[in-house]
Amino acid sequence: MRVLLSVVASLLLLAGAHATALTTILKAGEKACYYADVDGAGEKVGFYFAIQSGGNFEIDWVVMDPEDRIIIEGDNERQGDYIFTAKQIGEYSFCFANEAAGTDKLIDFDIMVESEPRHVLSASQAPLKDHTSALEESTYKINGLLSSIQRLQKYFHTRHHRNYSTVLSTQSRLFWFTILECVAVVAMSLAQIWILKTFFSRSGSRRFRV
Template identity: 50%
Template sequence: MEKSKSFLLLCIICAFCLIIFPKSLEGTSLTYNVAANERACFYAWADKPGEKVAFYFAVQTGGSFDIDYIVTDPRGKHVISGDRERQGDYVFTANYVGEYSFCFSNDMSTFAEKLVDFEISIENEPRAELPPSKGITPDQTSSMEESCLRLSSSLSTVSRTQKYFRTRENRNFSTVKSTENRIFWFAILESAVIVGMAAVQVFVIKTFFNTTKRGHV
């Protein structure tokens, strides 16, 4: 019973510390419609060397669901880049203080717009120490910290999985919508061809009988 009370008290202390001493994290989650032949850039600032930069993107709709991207550091050097990628999930270390640019290019498309869902986050998370508490041993504290870290990793995995399924759902919906439009216009064209052929047949038959009557006369 005493262990359960100590564990519950430790959970309360951890939650309190997370609220009072939040981790240093800056993030941006956006959805942007990249027009044809457009180059769109977004920026994030790293305050000090060694910060972790997470970059995630996924093309939701448009064309073949692919886009060119490039990440540049404050010196103008390329950190990561790719051509005709559908989605990406990268983490790299910001070795220099300054502004990092994240650019999407839709130069390969002449008319198709690309809807891109992306997220940029810069994180520098020092491991906080819990204040000492009566009845809680250092081993229990360490075990609780490891459990919290595993839980955080699991939640991050769940979040990535949800984004993946969201991307698949949007792409499948776009494919179904495109297929429906193609079937609709094909049916319209087929109906127009049938009507046109019927009109031609009527005209040919009418012309044939008119010629026959004139021959008998």
């Protein structure tokens, strides 16, 4: 039983992926790059990003291999979720550009480098092969379901931030519109008072001969 539990723990560790979850603010006119190391050719690399606030929630981005060749890129995108196979060992770059926009952007993104090694059983663990194979497949299924839940949570997190940003923007517009409306009403009232005062002043200055 102890051996079986150790195998399950090993599978859970192997099913995981090395991931980096970050949140950053990209100033207007700036460009920022982040890097991830790939230790073996054929590893899967996942890249997720979402603009939480700023402007129209759009950003330019590009992913390049260790030789600075473009793998994938996009212009004026709000979010993306991509997976590609790394063909080379080395440092991959993930860059965001906010050069054309006039507002700061709040960006959430994940960089995941994932390999899927299979657990090799020793001779003493050979009788457990059938059980571990089933456990291994179940572990990978659970890992896939957890990844789906995480991505769904990220989607709702992004929607929350965007809706909150929209609410703040709407409140700000309503506030300034109300101020402008009050100023207009006061100005119209003063203008009416001045017109009436001028009218009666001119009327009172007239002379009539009887």
